Amino acid sequence: MNPTIIFINLFALGCLILAFTKDRAKTEQSVKVAVKSFFRILPPVLIIIIVIGLLLGFVPPSEISKVIGEQSGFDGVLFIALLGAILHMPAIISFPLAGSLLKSGASISAVAAFITTLTMVGTATLPLEVKELGKKIALLRNGISFVIAIVIALIMGVIL
């Protein structure tokens, strides 16, 4: 067992105990929501796990590294940032995918850019955002988010 796993489970247990001492009924309801969410997120999680297996089994690290590794430079970061901006998937399943890419040749910057644009820039949800918040805010938010995602990614590449 590594410390991360212990930390995450202790954190959840701590929250649960704290909640339970405050309000029993609310906590029971929370656990019900948790069980439901678990089974809702399970299929995408299993799908991404299969995809990761196939990806690492068939695509050699040298190929991944060529497209989004250190040698791909800024183009690689830009490419995967665009991919992240367009794709629409739950953030939770993007982390194991990002982790597997990092292990098999992708650069820190590329992985950081992918996660950041994936979560912050929503091409698929843009029409809804425009409708609720207006064109100006929605376009500025998504556009600037894309730029800062790349800046964050480049800084991460330097410091890590």
Place this chain on the structure above:
Amino acid sequence: MIRDYILLGATLIVAATILLIFPDRVDIVTTTSWDYFLEMMVILPAVMVVMGLFTVWVSKETVVKYLGKTSGIKGIFLAILFGTLPTGPLYVAFPMASSLIKKGARISNIVIFLSAWACIKIPQELVELQFLGPKFMVSRLVLTIIFVAIMGVFIEWMIGLSDKKNSSKSTGGENGASI
């Protein structure tokens, strides 16, 4: 939800077919997938519990109520905090942001709230911690908070600028008409 399970079935069939064609890859693919499966299953229930607690304890009404009337540095911190706690996809946050605008909340707070909701939610960060490690997770988190705060203030400034231009244009027109 049923559609997701059908999609999972289809993925399994496709994966099985590919592995039948390339039997030499069965070992590496199944070992890799199994490792990731274990890594996920030791944290997923905990992550879901945290998510469930936030969903029930932090209501949309509370968020809108507090965020609607706070500004300045305190507003920025509150916007980040409230963005990290509730759960659900980003499109759930849009109507909340929209009602915040109607309540007269600062644009900066709304933008920061939306961005925090999108990318620095606590259950999400737990999964990032597991798969990308503490160094990666913490540095991305800190950088994101800094840049998101700057972006919020910048967008508010831009919107203010264009509103001022519009209003000065219209008052100029009125003045001209009155003369």
